[in-house]
Amino acid sequence: MSGELDLRPLVPAIIVGVTGLVVLLAQAFTPKDRRAPSAPLSLTGLLAALAAVWLLASGGGRGAVLANAVSADAYSLFFQALLLGIAAVAVLLSPSYLRANGLDRGEYYALLLFSVVGMLGLVSSLELVSMFVALEIMSIALYGMAGLYRSRMESQEAALKYFVTGAFSSAFFLYGVALLYGVSGSTSLDRLEWAVSTLTTDSAALALLGAGMLLVGFGFKIASVPFHMWAPDVYEGAPTPATALMSAGVKAAAFGALLRVFGSALHALAGEWQPLVASLAVITMVVGNLAALAQGNLKRMLAFSSVAHAGYVLTALVASPGQAGEAVLFYLVVYGAVNLGAFGTIAALSREGREPLSLGDVAGMAERRPALAAALAVFLVSLTGIPVTAGFVGKFYLFNAAVTAGWVGLALVGVLMSVVSAYYYLRVVVAMYMRDPLGEDTWARVSPSATVALALSAVITLVLGIYPAPVLTLARIAARSLL
Amino acid sequence: MMIDAVLFYVFAAIAVASAVVVIGQRNPMYSAFALVVTLCSVAVIFGLLGSPFIAVLQVIVYAGAIMVLFLFVLMLLNVKREKDSPSRGQRTLSGVALALVTVLVLQAGAVLLRSRPTPAPDYDASTFEMAKILFSPHFLYAFEATSILILAALVGAVVLAKKEL
Numbered sequence: 001m002s003g004e005l006d007l008r009p010l011v012p013a014i015i016v017g018v019t020g021l022v023v024l025l026a027q028a029f030t031p032k033d034r035r036a037p038s039a040p041l042s043l044t045g046l047l048a049a050l051a052a053v054w055l056l057a058s059g060g061g062r063g064a065v066l067a068n069a070v071s072a073d074a075y076s077l078f079f080q081a082l083l084l085g086i087a088a089v090a091v092l093l094s095p096s097y098l099r100a101n102g103l104d105r106g107e108y109y110a111l112l113l114f115s116v117v118g119m120l121g122l123v124s125s126l127e128l129v130s131m132f133v134a135l136e137i138m139s140i141a142l143y144g145m146a147g148l149y150r151s152r153m154e155s156q157e158a159a160l161k162y163f164v165t166g167a168f169s170s171a172f173f174l175y176g177v178a179l180l181y182g183v184s185g186s187t188s189l190d191r192l193e194w195a196v197s198t199l200t201t202d203s204a205a206l207a208l209l210g211a212g213m214l215l216v217g218f219g220f221k222i223a224s225v226p227f228h229m230w231a232p233d234v235y236e237g238a239p240t241p242a243t244a245l246m247s248a249g250v251k252a253a254a255f256g257a258l259l260r261v262f263g264s265a266l267h268a269l270a271g272e273w274q275p276l277v278a279s280l281a282v283i284t285m286v287v288g289n290l291a292a293l294a295q296g297n298l299k300r301m302l303a304f305s306s307v308a309h310a311g312y313v314l315t316a317l318v319a320s321p322g323q324a325g326e327a328v329l330f331y332l333v334v335y336g337a338v339n340l341g342a343f344g345t346i347a348a349l350s351r352e353g354r355e356p357l358s359l360g361d362v363a364g365m366a367e368r369r370p371a372l373a374a375a376l377a378v379f380l381v382s383l384t385g386i387p388v389t390a391g392f393v394g395k396f397y398l399f400n401a402a403v404t405a406g407w408v409g410l411a412l413v414g415v416l417m418s419v420v421s422a423y424y425y426l427r428v429v430v431a432m433y434m435r436d437p438l439g440e441d442t443w444a445r446v447s448p449s450a451t452v453a454l455a456l457s458a459v460i461t462l463v464l465g466i467y468p469a470p471v472l473t474l475a476r477i478a479a480r481s482l483l
Numbered sequence: 484m485m486i487d488a489v490l491f492y493v494f495a496a497i498a499v500a501s502a503v504v505v506i507g508q509r510n511p512m513y514s515a516f517a518l519v520v521t522l523c524s525v526a527v528i529f530g531l532l533g534s535p536f537i538a539v540l541q542v543i544v545y546a547g548a549i550m551v552l553f554l555f556v557l558m559l560l561n562v563k564r565e566k567d568s569p570s571r572g573q574r575t576l577s578g579v580a581l582a583l584v585t586v587l588v589l590q591a592g593a594v595l596l597r598s599r600p601t602p603a604p605d606y607d608a609s610t611f612e613m614a615k616i617l618f619s620p621h622f623l624y625a626f627e628a629t630s631i632l633i634l635a636a637l638v639g640a641v642v643l644a645k646k647e648l
Contacts, residue, residue: 010624011492017631021634024638068621069620069621069622069623069624069625070624105642107638107644109639109640110638111635111638111639111642114631114634114635114638115635117631118631118635119630121624121628125622125624127624127625129622129625130622130624130625130628132625133624133625133628133629133632134628136632137628137631137632137635140632140635140639141635141639143639144635144638144639144640144643145639145640147642147643148642150643159643171593188621331518
């Protein structure tokens with residue numbers, strides 16, 4: 001038993017967790033007639049954690065510590081920086097939305113920070129029990145956030161649906177962990193890697209069954225078909241900044257853990273799970289995109305689009321190990337920025353409990369709010385994957401990884417489905433630019449903090465589309481540390 | 484050995500029978516008490532398997548704490564006897580059928596996987612050994628992170644349940 005107790009890799013998560021406690025206490029000690037400074041406190045905590053990640057990275061990163069339970073390798077530092085950035089943008093989007101909807105409570109920020117603690121743990125765990133606990137922290141905090149809007153039926157429905165399906169998927173995950181423990185006699189990933197590379201025929205079936213169960217558990221979290229049924233209702237019912245965090249952050253964290261488990265620990269079984277993941281990718285892309293076509297509600301449309309994008313990422317996962325790692329990592333950065341922007345635009349316009357959800361609501365937006373319409377257009381064009389935006393570069397690397405690994409058909413389905421997706425994304429852009437506005441502009445003025453968040457997302461989307469090299473290099477370094 | 488086998492079959496039978504009572508009862512209170520019996524019988528089976536620690540946990544946590552919570556909720560909400568509904572018999576039948584199918588599938592799986600149940604190697608499942616593993620650096624992160632998990636659950640429950648904050 002190693003006696004090394006190096007807590008440095010946990011410093012970012014500890015900072016975020018302590019900030020959550022401070023936010024709760026600040027709320028308790030603020031007089032009733034005043035507003036607790038929850039958002040500035042949360043933002044400070046997240047930026048401090050980001051600085052801690054930077055310090056860890058400049059110290060060269062660290063391998064596994066805490067008896068191989070947690071690591072601060074380049075891979076987890078990359079994801080931690082991404083997740084903290086996503087959370088910071090979500091915090092920037094929150095105050096104006098919460099105020100406009102009468103939800104301004106410190107608990108929202110505390111839950112947000114706790115869910116970030118879970119995400120950070122998920123991407124840095126090298127051990128399945130730690131991974132499970134982190135997954136649960138993330139999920140449980142998000143159940144609370146989904147149901148925050150208690151006066152709305154949809155929000156209550158979202159919380160309950162998310163909770164029940166989430167608990168169901170956790171059971172699958174845990175069963176998978178138990179079976180893999182049965183195979184390797186340990187819950188740590190390096191022992192698992194060793195065990196599956198020396199499998200006897202007897203335990204091979206057990207290992208496959210365990211891997212399958214884990215895949216189902218992760219499938220729920222990344223909302224891949226057929227485990228996506230909760231996504232549209234939850235994304236629609238949850239407060240919109242929370243939806244932005246779910247679609248960008250949860251997906252990144254879950255893919256981070258998924259890639260670590262399947263791309264690294266279970267790669268000896270790749271021949272068996274690759275066809276499975278490939279078929280998941282195909283049905284996820286097809287069902288997600290076709291269902292998104294039929295949506296009139298913008299939040300639901302974006303929810304199905306996020307299902308479809310899980311499918312695009314899965315196509316590259318099939319190619320792992322290899323080039324897949326960097327493609328997936330880069331795409332998650334792109335996808336995070338774009339989705340924060342798209343959901344953020346909806347959230348920023350929210351006023352008195354209403355938000356622009358139909359095509360009629362955004363019609364003629366370009367005339368009234370040229371900057372905002374341009375930003376939303378950039379995000380939607382990027383989601384489609386049209387050149388000069390980050391979405392194109394991201395998809396290019398994803399499909400390239402699949403083709404290089406010999407999965408040409410898979411990449412073909414992805415490209416075809418991207419063409420289909422152009423219809424429902426560009427429909428919104430057309431409504432904004434070509435149609436006349438309906439009625440008066442009753443939407444909110446965009447608050448300064450939301451402006452910063454949207455501008456940041458838009459700039460990242462454009463810069464990564466034109467000059468992706470620095471982030472790609474980082475993604476490559478991070479993905480290498482996995483092998 | 485012989486006495487172990489007898490005890491196993493007796494308590495396994497009790498566990499299954501009371502589990503049937505849990506779903507067969509119309510009064511939710513009786514169901515809850517039947518569940519206590521099931522959980523305690525399973526605890527005895529854990530004891531027979533040489534895991535006294537798990538057996539005690541099963542009684543304290545499940546049969547104790549969680550069941551008390553169930554009973555509190557039942558009493559607070561004043562849940563009434565379930566009303567007669569025409570599909571009741573049908574539901575019981577489909578439940579039994581589902582249970583049988585599950586057992587068959589698991590058996591078939593075991594046969595197909597050619598897994599021969601081997602007795603677990605001699606291991607020390609005492610509380611001391613459990614604690615040594617549980618509090619080792621290997622599980623330190625999971626152990627500490629659980630406190631955040633519980634706190635998040637608590638905050639979430641308050642947010643969802645409290646009328647005015």
